[in-house]
Amino acid sequence: MINKTVASVDEAISGVKSNMVLMFGGFGLCGIAENCINALSKKNIKSLTCISNNAGVDDFGLGLLLKKRQIKKMISSYVGENDEFERQMLSAELEVELIPQGTLAERCRAGGAGIPAFFTPAGYGTEVQGEKEVRVFNKKNYILEHALNADFAFVKAWKGDTLGNLIYKGTARNFNPLMAMAGKTTVAEVEYLVPAGELDLNQIHTPGIFVQRIFKGEVYEKRIENRTTTKP
Amino acid sequence: MALTKNEIAKRIAQELVNNTYVNLGIGIPTLVANHIPSDINVEFQSENGILGMGSFPKEGEEDADLINAGKQTITSLPGAVLFDSAVSFSMIRGNHIHLSVLGAMQVAENGDIANWKIPGKMVKGMGGAMDLVTSSNNIIVAMTHTNRQGQSKLLKRCTLPITGVSCVKKIVTDLAVIEVTSKGFKLTEVAPGVSEGEIINSTDAELTVDKNIKTMVL
Numbered sequence: 001m002i003n004k005t006v007a008s009v010d011e012a013i014s015g016v017k018s019n020m021v022l023m024f025g026g027f028g029l030c031g032i033a034e035n036c037i038n039a040l041s042k043k044n045i046k047s048l049t050c051i052s053n054n055a056g057v058d059d060f061g062l063g064l065l066l067k068k069r070q071i072k073k074m075i076s077s078y079v080g081e082n083d084e085f086e087r088q089m090l091s092a093e094l095e096v097e098l099i100p101q102g103t104l105a106e107r108c109r110a111g112g113a114g115i116p117a118f119f120t121p122a123g124y125g126t127e128v129q130g131e132k133e134v135r136v137f138n139k140k141n142y143i144l145e146h147a148l149n150a151d152f153a154f155v156k157a158w159k160g161d162t163l164g165n166l167i168y169k170g171t172a173r174n175f176n177p178l179m180a181m182a183g184k185t186t187v188a189e190v191e192y193l194v195p196a197g198e199l200d201l202n203q204i205h206t207p208g209i210f211v212q213r214i215f216k217g218e219v220y221e222k223r224i225e226n227r228t229t230t231k232p
Numbered sequence: 233m234a235l236t237k238n239e240i241a242k243r244i245a246q247e248l249v250n251n252t253y254v255n256l257g258i259g260i261p262t263l264v265a266n267h268i269p270s271d272i273n274v275e276f277q278s279e280n281g282i283l284g285m286g287s288f289p290k291e292g293e294e295d296a297d298l299i300n301a302g303k304q305t306i307t308s309l310p311g312a313v314l315f316d317s318a319v320s321f322s323m324i325r326g327n328h329i330h331l332s333v334l335g336a337m338q339v340a341e342n343g344d345i346a347n348w349k350i351p352g353k354m355v356k357g358m359g360g361a362m363d364l365v366t367s368s369n370n371i372i373v374a375m376t377h378t379n380r381q382g383q384s385k386l387l388k389r390c391t392l393p394i395t396g397v398s399c400v401k402k403i404v405t406d407l408a409v410i411e412v413t414s415k416g417f418k419l420t421e422v423a424p425g426v427s428e429g430e431i432i433n434s435t436d437a438e439l440t441v442d443k444n445i446k447t448m449v450l
Contacts, residue, residue, distance in 0.1 A: 027280040027281070027299070027301075027303075027317070028280075028299065028303040029296075029303070030280070030296065030297060030299050030303070031297070053317070076357060077357050077358060077359050077360070078356060078357035078358070078359040079356055079357050080356035080357070081303075086355075089355065090355075096355075098355075098357040098358060100358055100359075100360065100361075100362035100363050101279065101317065101321065101358070101359050101360035101363060102279075102317075102320075102321030102324060102325055102360060102362075102363030103362075103363065104317075105316070105317035105318040105320070105321050106318055106321065108318075109318040120325065120363075121325065121366035121367060122325065122362040122363040122366050122367075123362050123366075124366065124396075124397060125344075125394065125396070125397035126362060126393065126394050126395060126396065126397075127349075127393050128358075128362060141397075158297075168314075169297045170282075170295060170297035170298040170299075170314060171278070171280050171281045171282050171297065171298055171299055171300075171314060172296075172297040173281055173314060173315070173316050174280055174281050174316060174317050175316070175317050176316070177316045177318075178316060178317060178318050205316075222296035222297070223296070224294060224296050224299075224305060225299075225303040226299070226302060226303040226304045226305070227294055227304075227305055228288045228294075228304035228305050228306075229288050229289055229290060229291040229293075229294065229305070230287055230288045230289070230290055
C-alpha cells in the first residue's frame with residue numbers, strides 16, 4: 001500500500017524553494033496549515049507567490065511569512081485584518097492580485113481537474129474584467145478566467161490516513177479540497193493520522209490520490225479571529 | 233425619524249419568502265437573521281461553506297472550526313450541511329440561492345453596486361461579493377441613505393469601482409424602500425416620520441414616487 005507519511009514538518013516542506021508558487025487552504029484563520037506555515041517562516045525562502053483566500057493576521061498564519069518579507073505576490077479575495085499586509089501593499093513592496101472568491105475557488109478546482117479556463121459572470125463590467133475575453137451565453141455576459149496550479153499546496157484536514165485520504169471538520173474545509181487537487185506536491189497536515197483502512201470510506205472528502213505527503217501536526221493553536229457569542 | 237440599523241434589518245426581514253435559501257452579507261445584513269417572521273422558514277448560507285447556519289454560540293462553546301464569512305464563531309442548526317468553497321459558489325453562481333442581502337457604499341439608478349473598494353483608502357478585496365451580485369435571483373441592498381459626509385449613496389452612476397452591473401433590485405435605507413426599475417429609482421415606502429421631500433433631497437438621482445407609496449410598518 002502506498003504510504004505518504006512523512007516523519008516531520010521539515011520533511012513535509014522539503015523542496016520548497018524561493019520564487020515558487022504556493023497554495024494555502026483556509027478561510028481567515030480557519031483550516032490553515034499552521035505547522036507548515038510556521039516551518040516555512042523559519043526557512044530562508046523568499047519571493048514566493050502565495051495563493052490563499054486571505055493573508056492571515058499580523059502574527060499568525062500567512063502574516064508570519066509577510067512579516068519576514070518572504071512573499072512577493074499574493075493572490076487572494078480578501079486581505080483585511082492585516083496591517084503589515086496593507087503597509088507592504090500601499091508601499092508597492094508586495095504585489096497583490098485580488099480576485100472574486102468564487103473565481104478563486106473555481107480556478108483552483110479547474111487547475112486540479114484539467115480544465116485550463118472557464119467563463120464566469122463574476123467580475124463582468126468591473127476592474128476584474130480588465131483585458132479578459134468576454135463572451136455572451138444565453139444573453140448573459142461572462143469573462144474568461146484561467147486555472148491556477150501551484151508547485152506546492154498546503155492543506156489542513158481534521159483526520160487523514162497514511163494513503164493521504166482526508167476528512168475535514170466544520171467550515172475548516174473551505175479551499176482545502178480544491179487546493180489539494182491543484183498542487184504538484186500537496187502536503188496535508190492533520191490533527192489525527194490513522195492507518196489506511198481506518199477511515200470510513202463513505203466519509204472521505206479528499207481522495208488520497210491528490211495528496212503526496214501527510215503528517216500529524218505537532219501543535220494546533222486554532223486561533224479564533226472573531227470570537228462572537230450570544231449574550232447569556 | 234431615520235431607522236436604526238436593526239430597524240433596517242427588520243424591514244428587510246419582511247422580504248423573506250417561505251422555504252428559501254438566503255445569503256446575508258457582513259454588517260446590517262447579518263442582523264436580518266434576528267428578525268425572521270415566525271411563519272417563515274429560511275435557510276442561511278454562508279459562503280465559506282455552510283448551509284443551515286445558526287446563531288452565535290454560547291460563551292465557552294465557540295468552535296474555531298465553525299465560522300461564518302465574517303469569520304465570526306457560529307453554530308449549525310439541525311439539518312445543516314458543510315461543503316467546500318467551489319460547491320458553495322456553485323450554489324451562488326448557479327442561482328440556487330434565492331436572495332442575497334448586501335451592504336453597499338453606492339448604488340446607481342441602473343442597479344450597479346459599489347461595495348468593495350475606495351481607491352487609495354480601502355483596498356481589502358471583494359471577497360464573495362462579485363460572485364453574489366452577478367448571480368442571485370434577487371439582490372437587496374441594506375445601507376444608510378447617505379454616507380458620513382452626508383452625501384447620497386444613491387446616484388445616477390457609481391463613482392467608486394463597481395462590484396456588479398445592473399444587479400440590485402431593491403434598496404432599504406434608514407429613510408426609505410426604493411425599487412430599481414428599468415426607469416430608475418422608484419420610492420415605494422418611507423420610514424415613519426420621514427417626508428418624501430426629505431428623501432428626494434437626500435437622493436442624488438431621479439426618484440419616481442410610486443402612486444401607492446406607503447409608510448413602512450415595522
